[in-house]
Amino acid sequence: LEKVSDDPSKLKPRPPVVTLMGHVDHGKTSLLDAIRKTNVAGKEAGQITQHIGAYGVDIPGKGHVTFLDTPGHEAFTAMRARGANVTDVVVLVVAADDGVMPQTTEAIAHARAAGCPIVVALNKSDLPTADPQRVMGGLQKLDLVSEEWGGKTICAKVSAKTGLGIEELLEMLLLEAEVLELKANPDRSAQGTVIEAKLTKGQGPVATMLVQNGTLRVGDLVVAGQHYGKVRALRNDRGKAVKEARPSYAVEVLGLSGTPEAGEIFVVISDEKVARRLVEKRSLEIREREIKGFHPKHLSLEDLYSQMKEGRVKELKLIIKADVQGSVEALTQSLEQIAAEKIKIRVLHGGVGGINESDVMLAVASDAIVIGFHVKSDERAEVLIEHEGVDVRFYNIIYEAIEDVRKAMEGLLEPTMKEVVEGRTEVRQIFQSSRIGKIGGAIVRKGKLARNHHIRVIRNNIIVHVGKLASLKRFKDDVREAQEGYDCGVVVDGFNELQEGDILESYRIEKVATKLV
Ligand code: GDP
DSSP states (O other), X not given: OOOOOOOGGGOEEOOOEEEEXXXXXXXXXHHHHHHHHTOHHHHHTTOOOOOSSEEEEEETTTEEEEEESSOSHHHHHHHHHTTOOOOSEEEEEEETTTOOOHHHHHHHHHHHHTTOOEEEEEEOTTSTTOOHHHHHHHHHTTTOOBGGGTSSBOEEEOOTTTOTTHHHHHHHHHHHHHHHTXXXXXXXXXXXXXXXXXXXXXXXXXXXXXXXXXXXXXXXXXXXTTEEEEOOEXXXXXXXXXXXXXXXXXXXXXXXXXXXOTTOEEEEOSOHHHHXXXXXXXXXXXXXXXXXXXXXXOOOSTXXXXXXXXXXXXXXXXXXXXXXHHHHHHHHHHHHHOOOSSOEEEEEEEEESOBOHHHHHHHHHHTOEEEEESOOBOHHHHHHHHHHTOOEEEESOHHHHHHHHHHHHHTOOOOSEEEEEEEEEEEEEEEEETTTEEEEEEEEEEEEEETTSEEEEEETTEEEEEEEEEEEEETTEEOSEEETTOEEEEEETTOOOOOTTOEEEEEEEEEOOOOOO
């Protein structure tokens, strides 16, 4: 698809698209609801906003603001990891009776990594225990200095409970949008991002799409991911049929051939043949990737140097998690001070605590490396690390972390993990068990096969699955390993497509001793 650049003279101001973030229980959901209720135009007509993933608020005579309905930095960064940048402004919700908390810090890091400006909403200002000055002090330490204190950050005192300050907040968002000079060309074919999609019984696939450029109209031919279709109807966030959606407006789209994924880009294409070919090509690519077990490779410290040389990386982004704040600061300072000509180090986020999903997601979306100091990653983070192939490194000595990063920048870092192939096992026969699924009767052709090995299932020299064994048996007994020349029974975990003739290549991942300097 060719990118059509717009003639600057055709660009017109567009409303801001806003996401709410903040610590749990600081009032994101309540504030979204309260904002929804201030939607005067909607109330007058007796219309209730529907949950379609985004909604708009009209500020009569002043403008319009679109809010994404899924608050939180996790959702925000998950979208970004899929390549979708839809938020123009982040509203950071901080409870005025509480202050800066771990997820507040995370949210700031996520917004900044995306280059999104932050407007602060000091929520729960109705409470007698609210202490906005103290909260602003906390924010200042994170370089968010309120205008009141001579800084640049807009801080609005609000209450989701009483409605206090909400109209002012909306006006401030419009002000921020003006400063950002958000523009789009409404007079062209539409493109944007899928916010969510579902399959309904009566109407088939329904997708909420945020128009980011152009105008989307009934009758347009839309391609989104692996799906396409002629727009049969458009519905706004009040459930009302509309004929078109302009830039920064979200609408439900009826008429697609299936449900695209959230975060998928959509485009309007005039030629049906082109649309169909595009969709076919995409489906094929996705299937190929699934078979090969391919997932996009993220930056690792080991290939930092070659990436730098090729000019692909100009900045090394890090996420640092440690057991105490003092270590976070010591590491951040020492790392940022490593002098290098060709590359800058930027710590996207530093915090106290184990490595969680949100850290890994941020690394995925920003191509960053995660450093854990005296901490571990939690179970869910572990799954994501493995799935996404993010480089996460654990240290117990600050000096070692700094040395590794320094060496990586000079291309001197030795790989720390190595794969050791242990054996090849051939599947001779398949037995179907109603309880466990496919069991392979196999023979170890070379080396050995152990219960805890990593497994690659190879068919006609193509890797069709990568994973682990669910069980390994000799005759009726569970065994730890089977040696060359012996028969065994195997069940591959999470893979029920085992076939006769498949080869199981078994391997171990070995840590290579790092050389002492
Ligand atoms: P979230 O986790 O950030 O989405 O927070 P919620 O919106 O679920 O709010 C957490 C709690 O704070 C709920 O019990 C709300 O009723 C309460 N709450 C939210 N906003 C306000 C407010 O402005 N004033 C007061 N007093 N309570 C609030």
